[in-house]
Amino acid sequence: MNVKNILKEIEKVDPVVYDRLDTRRNTMKQFAGLAGKLALVTVPFALGSMFKKAYAGENRVETVFDVLNFALTLEYLEAKFYQMGNAAAVGGTLAIPAGAAQAAIQTIGAHETAHVAFLKSAITSSGGTPVAEPVFDFTAGNGTGLGPFAGVFINYPLFLAVAQTFEDTGVRAYKGQATDSDLMMNNDVLQAALRIHSVEARHAAHIRQMRKTNGGLVPAGVNVKPWITLKQSGIDSAAVQASYDGEEITNQATIEIVNINSQVISATAASEAFDEPLTKAQVLAIVDPFIV
DSSP: OOHHHHHHHHHHHOTTHHHHHSOHHHHHHHHHHHHHHSOTTTHHHHHHHHHHHHSTTOSTHHHHHHHHHHHHHHHHHHHHHHHHHHHHHHHTSSOOOTTHHHHHHHHHHHHHHHHHHHHHHHHHHTTOOOOOOOOBOTTSSTTSSOSTTTTTTTOHHHHHHHHHHHHHHHHHHHHHTOOOOGGGGOHHHHHHHHHHHHHHHHHHHHHHHHHHHHOTTOOTTOOOOSSOOTTOOOSSOGGGGGGTTTTTOOEETTEEOTTGGGOOOOHHHHHHTOOOOOOHHHHHHHHGGGBO
């Protein structure tokens, strides 16, 4: 979960939100300081207080809740997936290897559950209503249980493949909610935001490393790396491709990265240097088969 992106999206909805509070600089510095000093569970209440002050007596905050609830829906998806995976492992139906692999899945699951709690608290503290958790079908069968990922909680390589898809999609989804911003020039805000965002990025990289170690559902000749190469999923299933389409772009900010400044840089290497954003509509289309 990327707090910086959420704050940026709020500012996009209402460019003068920070003027309502104080100055933009002072408001962001104050919130960054709170995020650095308070426990994660306490931060939503500070965020909620900020929203209430900014939007007292207005309806504009409802649009802010849309942004937060979009993020919450994605976090529900991931949290429930890991909860069910860990339960299957304890029940003996999903053979997650004991030791480091099992500990990693448990830790990632705990992080996703914490993200759900964070967003729900932020919304509630602001006077909003968190969206209800959907019913999920992790076979991607729209409730039939017969989708392309049938057996996800009994087949460890398949479980890792779906986990990777969720994590990679999440990283691109959060980037899609952000635009270029001078928040990136504010070290205090950037540091506070990246404490949370980096957790999500590490999830994706770690799951990919676990898939490489396991080797299951990896097409012949494909090297699963901690990052996305071109638009390759590294998964032997066309059902995940929508999460990777568009990642082959090698042009950034109108500048072509391939062989830039006469350096020998391949399209493969250039594509690996950036995660490309997904729009809200694209993300909802990707996750729709998983929601009943």
